[in-house]
Amino acid sequence: MLAFPTLCLVTLIVTQALTKTYGGRVTALADLSVTVEPGVIGLVGANGAGKSTFLKIMLGLIEPTDGSVRVLGLDPTVEPDKVRSRVGYMPENESLPPDVSAAEFVTHMGRISGLPRTAARERASEALRHVGLYEERYRQIGGYSTGMKQRAKLAQALVHDPDLLLLDEPTNGLDPAGRDAMLALVHRIGAEFGISVVVCSHLLGEVERICDSLVAIEGGRLLRSGSMSAMTEASDVLAVEVSEGAPELAAALEALGLPVRHEGRMLLVPLESEEAYDQILRAVAELDLPLHRLDQRRHRVAELFTPKETADV
Numbered sequence: 001m002l003a004f005p006t007l008c009l010v011t012l013i014v015t016q017a018l019t020k021t022y023g024g025r026v027t028a029l030a031d032l033s034v035t036v037e038p039g040v041i042g043l044v045g046a047n048g049a050g051k052s053t054f055l056k057i058m059l060g061l062i063e064p065t066d067g068s069v070r071v072l073g074l075d076p077t078v079e080p081d082k083v084r085s086r087v088g089y090m091p092e093n094e095s096l097p098p099d100v101s102a103a104e105f106v107t108h109m110g111r112i113s114g115l116p117r118t119a120a121r122e123r124a125s126e127a128l129r130h131v132g133l134y135e136e137r138y139r140q141i142g143g144y145s146t147g148m149k150q151r152a153k154l155a156q157a158l159v160h161d162p163d164l165l166l167l168d169e170p171t172n173g174l175d176p177a178g179r180d181a182m183l184a185l186v187h188r189i190g191a192e193f194g195i196s197v198v199v200c201s202h203l204l205g206e207v208e209r210i211c212d213s214l215v216a217i218e219g220g221r222l223l224r225s226g227s228m229s230a231m232t233e234a235s236d237v238l239a240v241e242v243s244e245g246a247p248e249l250a251a252a253l254e255a256l257g258l259p260v261r262h263e264g265r266m267l268l269v270p271l272e273s274e275e276a277y278d279q280i281l282r283a284v285a286e287l288d289l290p291l292h293r294l295d296q297r298r299h300r301v302a303e304l305f306t307p308k309e310t311a312d313v
């Protein structure tokens with residue numbers, strides 16, 4: 001992954017006790033304090049956790065009720081235009097005009113961002129090429145598939161060459177192939193262009209695949225933030241998979257006093273001592289089973305949202 005040279009002196013996002021209540025009744029964000037460094041960051045939480053509210057505050061579209069926020073060192077409540085000139089936003093909802101071409105629309109968004117006419121046209125072509133819509137750029141958006149519309153929304157967020165992209169549920173409505181393509185694109189934007197990206201999602205597996213770090217929120221409160229590698233570090237559980245004979249192996253391990261839990265095709269065994277590794281290998285050899293995998297299981301991001309007592313074996 002590339003370094004983020006232009007941003008390394010400024011923390012990407014910092015909040016202090018950020019709070020937002022709607023109409024004095026619904027608390028969308030509560031006392032959220034977090035520091036986020038440049039990279040591809042997953043902002044995760046269930047529906048209603050407060051993700052969209054957080055994005056809108058960062059863009060200066062809505063004001064916090066309390067607390068403070070800095071984006072690229074700027075205060076969006078004081079300098080929203082400056083923030084928006086350096087930040088690209090892909091909203092969650094369908095927000096595209098159906099009766100213009102993607103080229104016209106993205107050029108228009110470039111003009112709104114302050115680019116001169118020719119530069120806006122050139123940048124629009126470039127952004128549409130990056131998202132894979134170059135060939136289709138003169139077609140009316142109304143005739144696009146959902147995947148193409150998502151790409152057009154991403155192109156308009158990229159047109160003014162931002163330092164930070166805020167993507168609200170970028171894989172919404174896409175089929176598995178479209179989802180994979182969108183995730184690969186987001187990853188490429190972070191890795192090749194050196195643009196920081198905040199990906200808002202309730203799909204934890206997606207975020208785990210492409211993000212360097214994570215901010216997890218629940219009920220508007222910070223659950224955890226940190227690097228993805230720290231959150232998915234090796235657990236003290238061994239995962240064993242044999243191509244056949246799993247019930248026999250489970251029985252053999254239990255006879256040795258190793259507690260076994262079944263998860264799909266895998267057997268999970270607590271790594272209570274160094275011995276466990278060798279005991280499993282011996283049992284597999286004695287039963288003459290085809291071993292498919294034996295490794296220390298990594299924690300999954302989903303476990304953050306699981307009650308502690310069920311998160312481990």
Ligand SMILES: Nc1ncnc2c1ncn2[C@@H]1O[C@H](COP(=O)(O)OP(=O)(O)OP(=O)(O)O)[C@@H](O)[C@H]1O
Pocket residue numbers: 022023026027028045046047048049050051052053054202
């Ligand atoms: N304009 C509003 N007026 C009143 N309540 C709102 C408003 N916008 C959001 N909320 C409420 O604030 C809470 C957080 O909503 P928000 O949209 O920020 O969550 P989210 O994590 O983005 O959820 P989703 O994934 O469903 O979009 C929810 O309870 C929501 O109903």
